[in-house]
Amino acid sequence: MFSSFMINAWTEATIVAVVAGVVGFFTVLRGSAFVAHAVPNGSFAGAAGASLLGINTIVGLGVFALLGAFGIGVLGRRGRHDVVTALALVFMLGLGALFVSMSVENAPEIYSLLFGEVLGISSNELGPTVALAVVCIAVVVVVYRPLMLSSVLAEAGEARGVSSFRMEMCFLTVVALATTMTVPVVGTLLIFSLMIGAPAAARSFTDRPVHAIVLSVAIALATVWSAIAISYTTNYPVGFFVGTIGALSFALGRGWAAWRRSRTTRRRAPASELGAAGT
């Protein structure tokens, strides 16, 4: 399990989990689950286009992820956000369908783009991933306070001179960068469960942002590591375990939150059932 060719997989997956944990925290906080699904999924078209033109897949992914994110951000100012996201996504996927129909790409390649191929990572793919991960985390650290303010209380942020449009664009850029680095590793479909499951679970355990981010990274790491370990021993796809463990950790978090809530309600109002009914 820790033989030399697996070392790349472990390193790569660890970096991906850290970035997904951090970026995912803001995704969940901002309620941007749809964007976190649409950008990676749509950028698949970029990869298909790149392989059609014979250029590096990462370049295609990056270009489409950024274009998609900016498109959603700009159009979202004037339209309903979810509608714009959906239409941008289907437009990119439509282009993807066109590229796929034109190229002689075979189905297994598409499968690996969609569901990832963490066990097949080569060491020269490690460089770009590390670079993009560092940029991602750096951007988050730099805009941490305004981004936090604008995610929780957009109006208060505006009043203090934090443009929520600019913060939205910052956030979308980070999502696009994270997408570019993670899609070749875990696939367009599964980066999503990593970016949603772990942070959503973390938020059920703590209300403090920094604690939640750390916990979210920890859960993401635990998810990825155990997924790879189980996948290595059972031979079933990594994606299945990532998706399942992500959903399970969310369920655990919700269960924990419900249990704690019921305990505090009981302690506060032992005679009344008002608290329990008002959920």
Place this chain on the structure above:
Amino acid sequence: MSHFLTPVFEPGFFESTTVHVAALVGAAVALVAAAVGLFTVMRGQSFAGEALGDIGTTGGSGAFLIGVGPLWGFVAISIVAAAAMEMIGIQRPRGRDLATGIVLGAALGLAALFLYLDATYRNTTGATVTILFGSIFTIAGSTTPVIIVLSATALAIVAALYRPLLLSSVSTDLAAARGISVRLVGALYLLALAISVALASMTIGTILSTALLVGPAATALRLTRRPGAAMLAAAGIGIGATWLGIVLAYDSYDWPPVGHGWPVSFFVVTIVFVLYLLSGLPELWRTRRRRRVDRAIAGEPQLAGDG
């Protein structure tokens, strides 16, 4: 006249049975999508609509694995997924998307497993592409009756719920004050959405299903505020886009690379997207002009920081 139209309609277009079925099924799906999609857009549930289509992949690949017709896999998994989203039960719009996301993530994980097993035990990887992208030109005529029955069910739910659904989509509080069970209406609506999306994504692919669900309805809602009129407009836009897409895809056999048609979904999605963008122009123009007028009246530069 027919001579004049030859460049548009390639020879054999009107005789082709494939085209007939595609045009008919496409129109039916667009019609249902318009009726259901209007509420999807009003309620801000585009993500659920898109996710249920993606989740259909799980059902399709699972059904393929156990050798059942894909239709039942699509419908069953969508209903299960909709129930799961409802049971997570967060009603705030932000949280609702989170619930959708969790269910989607778990379902996609399952899809990865099913597709892997399909490829391992049934020796086919082509299933991935077919299930994900679908094609309006490969609809089996035999499933048409079932599709019609299920579409009618989805339409019937929306029709029966029309007034309470409309009220609770516009204002939850007002609906609750009127004694409407917002939760129940929402759950039933999600059921209708699940059925119609499952059908659409099975027949015309997930991409087109989402495009037809969200695009025409959102465009129509920008053109008119009246729900009835918007529904008609959405149906018109949806059917028009589908038919135009089919014509263009049929024509594209002569485009480069020759002998290889461009996908219908590409054309339909592009048409829908462009129409949506165009429908935003009048509003954009109005606000621009209003701002200019405001500035002229105020006679002074705007305060800094409004960008």
